[in-house]
Amino acid sequence: MLKRTPSLTEQAKLHIKQMILDDTFVDGRIPAETDLAIELGVSRTTIRDALSRLEGEGVVMRKQGAGTFINEVGLQIKSRLDEIWSYEAMLADHGYEASVHILDHVIRPAPKDVAEALDIATDTPTLEVKKLFLADGKPVILVYNHIPAHLLSGDYTDGDLQLPVYTFLWEFGRQQINHYLSEIVPVLATGDLAHHLAVQPNTPLISFHEVGYNDDNQPIIKSTSCFRDDLMRLRLIRRQIIK
Amino acid sequence: MLKRTPSLTEQAKLHIKQMILDDTFVDGRIPAETDLAIELGVSRTTIRDALSRLEGEGVVMRKQGAGTFINEVGLQIKSRLDEIWSYEAMLADHGYEASVHILDHVIRPAPKDVAEALDIATDTPTLEVKKLFLADGKPVILVYNHIPAHLLSGDYTDGDLQLPVYTFLWEFGRQQINHYLSEIVPVLATGDLAHHLAVQPNTPLISFHEVGYNDDNQPIIKSTSCFRDDLMRLRLIRRQIIK
DNA sequence: TAGTGGTCTAGACCACAAA
DNA sequence: TTGTGGTCTAGACCACTAG
Structure with a gap:
């Protein structure tokens, strides 16, 4: 599904971010990590690294036990x-x-x-x-x-x-x-x-x-x-x- | 060697940081990740996570192929x-x-x-x-x-x-x-x-x-x-x- | 209780730097 | 060539949330 270089993690990050920008997840909820891993054909670890980066950029928020959600406020900000x-x-x-x-x-x-x-x-x-x-x-x-x-x-x-x-x-x-x-x-x-x-x-x-x-x-x-x-x-x- | 809670990663981070502050690594060089993993009795992944946090805090610098080194300048700064x-x-x-x-x-x-x-x-x-x-x-x-x-x-x-x-x-x-x-x-x-x-x-x-x-x-x-x-x-x- | 994210492991292979 | 950090995997178990 994905090639190496840039890293699978970075590709997964961009892929997920693009899906967010395309309004793929209408309710603001991002699929479970295991589901994303299967969909993109990579390990859950890779997906987790990608989501961690997106969290660091303010694009998503994670809640243990609940799920991962789009951070609408963080998504808007420029010039960090x-x-x-x-x-x-x-x-x-x-x-x-x-x-x-x-x-x-x-x-x-x-x-x-x-x-x-x-x-x-x-x-x-x-x-x-x-x-x-x-x-x-x-x-x-x-x-x-x-x-x-x-x-x-x-x-x-x-x-x-x-x-x-x-x-x-x-x-x-x-x-x-x-x-x-x-x-x-x-x-x-x-x-x-x-x-x-x-x-x-x-x-x-x-x-x-x-x-x-x-x-x-x-x-x-x-x-x-x-x-x-x-x-x-x-x-x-x-x-x-x-x- | 280490107990759970706080996470092994966090404990490893603090442990390594303390070793740095104690001048354990006189030449500014931090042991290889595999060595640290053995020494602390955890997996290399845990050590890597710990070192990633220390890198984020400006405490160490990593160079692929070369090693991990103390960042003297970053170690000094306060009020980040x-x-x-x-x-x-x-x-x-x-x-x-x-x-x-x-x-x-x-x-x-x-x-x-x-x-x-x-x-x-x-x-x-x-x-x-x-x-x-x-x-x-x-x-x-x-x-x-x-x-x-x-x-x-x-x-x-x-x-x-x-x-x-x-x-x-x-x-x-x-x-x-x-x-x-x-x-x-x-x-x-x-x-x-x-x-x-x-x-x-x-x-x-x-x-x-x-x-x-x-x-x-x-x-x-x-x-x-x-x-x-x-x-x-x-x-x-x-x-x-x-x- | 079912499903989610959080942590951790052991191991594989790669890319790069230094000797 | 050797040893380092960089990436990735598959799987296990834990902590937490929500219905």
Whole structure:
């Protein structure tokens, strides 16, 4: 019934999610795990893994002894903070036409805070890129990226800077971002920031201060982002973890 | 070796985490899953589930073909946004002496926004509680909770309002909060807010606008919280989800 | 009491990394 | 080549919910 690659679990997840979106389960109830396993021709374990992922995404809820049910509220939410990987995709999920402007880029010695975050010596040459994301032409996210120059091959063009940062890092540095460690910081839109995001000065904004790590747990990028809250409201599902 | 309840997986998780904290694995490398399974007397599946949870908490990193390694950076972080369940516990995790002040509480008809969020008729009697959390005596979180009065038995005292909200809801309403759906909103500290949190007026702050749902996916509480960023910096681990 | 999800096992095979 | 984590199976038993 299903082939390998991507994993059976992932395929089962997508299959079930599609059935949900197609209103296959009219009463909001999802078939029993054993039934799904038979229907998709995989083991119950695989189905359970798939349902666990969907539960984590807020798509379904499970109740022991009762069944598994569609989570209508969770199904609607976009821009989950913990699922953002590229701003391009995030804006597209919202139905916006996303575009990117490179406002500035330069290689210069790393200032102290950047050097500390990236665990490099102060003054190590670092690529600094200032990007503005637009949604349907309206400015919505302003991003500063700092990447140690020695990680990059250097043969990129100005146009390449418009690539999603994880693509850029892979193409020109053979680096993969495994995860980000992010701090959420409130800021005031002053001068430059207010100008680029086209908001009134002293508007309160959310910013991310984050460091991206590669598969070897080495910091490879420092990133600071500011969001226009009215166009891009950040959301999150919080659960109790005790089990 | 291990008993049931809590689950073997959870016990294995805690056991491994404790070994990590005890510096049992001096080189930052965690034994192979099969070895851990033998050592703890459980199946490899159980060990894998335990390690998956630790990976989710940022405690370890896994590399296919290479091994499982301690994530020193992730091990340090506190106040992970997606793991907050009670502010009392969160403050305690930070090493603060936590205390709670009930600033105000009243039962009155639900205003429009509360009624909509809780899916009840406008004017439904609703308990409104205004709480201030202090860390080592310093004000740090201001919370407004709204709970429909008909969910509560009503025989609580003023002192009971100081209980963590999930305890209060269980004791006096037999309701369990399954999850919250939260929005992260930037705000300015004006008047009342600035006063209670003891910050300068117009300081930018992070606020949560959230709704708590019970096991039947019914909204049972609307909650708004504001944080003093200097005392309580919110953090998050973001991963790529493709698998 | 019947049916559901929750936990756990033992074992198989695969993909990948390091020596 | 060896050893690691990644995926998947088939089956067992438990805990819980609902009729």
